[in-house]
Amino acid sequence: MKQQLAILGSTGSIGTQTLKIVEQFPHRFNVRALATGTNISLLEEQVRRFHPEIVAVYHKEHAVTLKNRLADLSVKVLSGERGMIELSAWPGVDVVIVAVVGFSGMMPTLTAIRAGKKVALANKETLVVAGELVMTEARRFKATVLPIDSEHSAIFQCLHAGRKGEIKQVVLTASGGPFLGKKKEELADVTPEQALKHPNWKMGPRISVDSATLMNKGFEVIEACRLFELEKNQIKVVIHPESIVHSMVEYLDGSILAQLGLPDMLLPIQYALSYPERWANDFPRFAWDHHHALHFSPVFEGEYPCLDLAYYALQAGGTMPAVLNGADEIVVHSFLEKRISFLQIPTLLAEVMSRHKVIQQPSLEEIVEADRWARRETEKVICRI
Numbered sequence: 001m002k003q004q005l006a007i008l009g010s011t012g013s014i015g016t017q018t019l020k021i022v023e024q025f026p027h028r029f030n031v032r033a034l035a036t037g038t039n040i041s042l043l044e045e046q047v048r049r050f051h052p053e054i055v056a057v058y059h060k061e062h063a064v065t066l067k068n069r070l071a072d073l074s075v076k077v078l079s080g081e082r083g084m085i086e087l088s089a090w091p092g093v094d095v096v097i098v099a100v101v102g103f104s105g106m107m108p109t110l111t112a113i114r115a116g117k118k119v120a121l122a123n124k125e126t127l128v129v130a131g132e133l134v135m136t137e138a139r140r141f142k143a144t145v146l147p148i149d150s151e152h153s154a155i156f157q158c159l160h161a162g163r164k165g166e167i168k169q170v171v172l173t174a175s176g177g178p179f180l181g182k183k184k185e186e187l188a189d190v191t192p193e194q195a196l197k198h199p200n201w202k203m204g205p206r207i208s209v210d211s212a213t214l215m216n217k218g219f220e221v222i223e224a225c226r227l228f229e230l231e232k233n234q235i236k237v238v239i240h241p242e243s244i245v246h247s248m249v250e251y252l253d254g255s256i257l258a259q260l261g262l263p264d265m266l267l268p269i270q271y272a273l274s275y276p277e278r279w280a281n282d283f284p285r286f287a288w289d290h291h292h293a294l295h296f297s298p299v300f301e302g303e304y305p306c307l308d309l310a311y312y313a314l315q316a317g318g319t320m321p322a323v324l325n326g327a328d329e330i331v332v333h334s335f336l337e338k339r340i341s342f343l344q345i346p347t348l349l350a351e352v353m354s355r356h357k358v359i360q361q362p363s364l365e366e367i368v369e370a371d372r373w374a375r376r377e378t379e380k381v382i383c384r385i
């Protein structure tokens with residue numbers, strides 16, 4: 001039977017690659033629903049190519065334009081946050097791929113879970129800001145949440161080799177981003193263009209900047225804790241510049257299992273959709289007939305301030321991870337607009353976090369309010385510099 005898909009964020013890096021998988025396996029998928037932010041030209045192309053019955057865009061005026069452009073088709077066009085949420089619970093959809101960026105992924109993910117859909121989750125921010133609540137709901141509604149993030153896909157695959165109680169630690173690999181090996185003084189004048197040039201991966205702007213600061217790795221630590229119910233001290237980050245080993249699980253007996261592959265998101269996206277099966281494909285593969293050297297080096301406290309802030313947010317718990325994410329969305333945006341420098345990113349985040357009074361075991365409303373508070377507070381702090 002074909003899987004019936006809803007793809008949220010279909011015009012982005014993960015969204016477009018998900019549609020490539022659909023094109024590779026046309027007999028396995030129907031695209032029933034697509035949601036995007038602003039890129040209605042690409043969305044129109046996708047509608048004409050994949051024939052969903054419903055789409056959602058963020059702005060109402062975009063929805064009107066798109067509806068006019070698609071007047072020859074019977075596709076339903078929704079708009080606003082509510083549009084994407086409605087689409088996440090759309091009857092007839094059985095798998096929701098959440099590939100939107102930022103906090104905007106949280107409500108659609110929760111909605112899909114509560115509607116009993118299988119969720120293939122690229123949007124790590126959902127698990128950062130509301131991971132405990134989301135995973136509790138997933139257990140309550142017996143919904144499956146499968147990771148798309150390459151590191152978490154790797155861990156998920158390695159976890160099949162042992163029992164939960166047999167895990168010693170999870171080793172998350174980090175490429176180190178475009179500024180690996182640079183001293184603090186050398187980072188003072190780096191530009192957004194340089195930060196966006198990741199050596200191994202082609203990704204959207206927010207995750208690219210987060211990879212340059214290693215905030216992305218910090219978010220992945222929180223994501224791994226929530227997804228796999230691990231303690232903070234069971235996760236170790238190591239630098240692995242080649243991005244071939246996507247992550248590892250070390251068991252109590254000293255065995256370390258790793259998942260390897262080229263730095264290419266097609267494979268983890270496919271695995272989230274094919275699980276528990278594996279499907280043959282013709283994607284580029286690791287070449288065993290070449291010489292390769294794989295390097296690993298430790299990360300020390302104080303080396304990457306954004307990674308330390310993420311560990312701090314995890315330790316503080318409650319609403320603090322939501323504050324870190326909300327503040328990070330604003331500072332990354334401000335850095336891309338050249339309002340702040342690269343080195344101001346962790347300083348501003350630390351300032352906002354220090355002003356926050358944590359609410360433990362927050363409700364959904366308290367998480368939403370913490371996110372709003374963090375955005376307002378970050379704007380204020382930026383305006384004062």
Ligand SMILES: NC(=O)c1ccc[n+]([C@@H]2O[C@H](COP(=O)([O-])OP(=O)(O)OC[C@H]3O[C@@H](n4cnc5c(N)ncnc54)[C@H](OP(=O)(O)O)[C@@H]3O)[C@@H](O)[C@H]2O)c1
Nearest residue numbers: 009011012013014036037038039100101122123124203204
């Ligand atoms: N890219 C990767 O390799 C990668 C790897 C692992 C995890 N992830 C995670 O996957 C998520 C997506 O990353 P990405 O790199 O694909 O980002 P991206 O290229 O920036 O794409 C983001 C997508 O979200 C849509 N979007 C943004 N705000 C929206 C809103 N308010 N409502 C509806 N749609 C909205 C965008 O639409 P428009 O473009 O039409 O405005 C676009 O389709 C992130 O959470 C990221 O951390 C990405």
